[in-house]
Amino acid sequence: MGVVRTIDWQDHHIVAIDQTKLPTEVVIMEIFTVEDLVDAIRRLAIRGAPALGVAGALGAAMAVRDTPPHRDRDLAALRAARPTAVNLAWGVDRVLERLPDGEDAVLAAAVDLLETDAARNRALGERGADFLARHVDGVMAIQTHCNAGALACVEWGTALGVVRSLHERGNLRHVYVDETRPLLQGARLTTWELAGMGVEHTLVVDSAGPSVLARGLADAVVVGADRITANGDVVNKIGTYPLALAAARAGVPFVVAAPESTIDPALASGADVEIEVRDGREILGALPETATLNLAFDVTPADLVTAIVTEERLVRPAAGERPA
């Protein structure tokens, strides 16, 4: 996708790719109000943990331009737009620390998060590629779930940042992409990014994900995360946990690539994380009166997580190491 940023700040407003329209159309949204930003986040036009962190930060910078009652209402709505990715509220709170220095200081902090996203992702991508090169012989095949690419960040990506690094090194032969029901972030977004990168890839339905590993087709699983708790439990898109189980059974590394901002030291374990439950109408194929439980995320226990790579460090939860 070249140098187009997933989310950006231009002429006092947010400019972002509408991810609901991909891969058929690249539509750029111009967002001038916190209300419209919250709507874009809720319908996943802007999504993915690091992108949500930047959206929270830029949204807070917009909110503080308003009078205190509106400001407080907007900030509360922004923080609560989606509950599971810690990055959203983190982005809001992080830039609000600068409010005593004025609105411009809040905006400068938000723009700093935006501008430094790519460097963070490149660093964690290199660390992940180094780790995999030590644990997998030869040119490797990777399996991934959901979209943890440039579209989930500002640029470059986390799990796909690792994939990019392996590709640049000539150390990648294939990527298996889970479709990621029900909103198809894998089928619509990850395949689009991999095609743009010139990486060979194959799409499978989510329920085939574990069989890809059982058949020995992938040498490692690499995914992103929405929240990593103090004990190393990883909360990520629904369907990640079965892949971790299958990776353990197949004896291949299960690697989580995420920025430090995704680590939540305040929560002891994945059991403490609020898991977003979305509208059942997103699950197609049933009679309208059918009861649904549309869980958007699951928890992969720390003992199944071979490695977490961040821009600063490598943590091995399965070996008893804790991120916080």
Ligand code: MRU
């Ligand atoms: O519901 P989404 O599309 O926001 O879920 C995104 C994921 O689960 C990603 O894997 C996660 O945010 C990491 S993105 C670098």
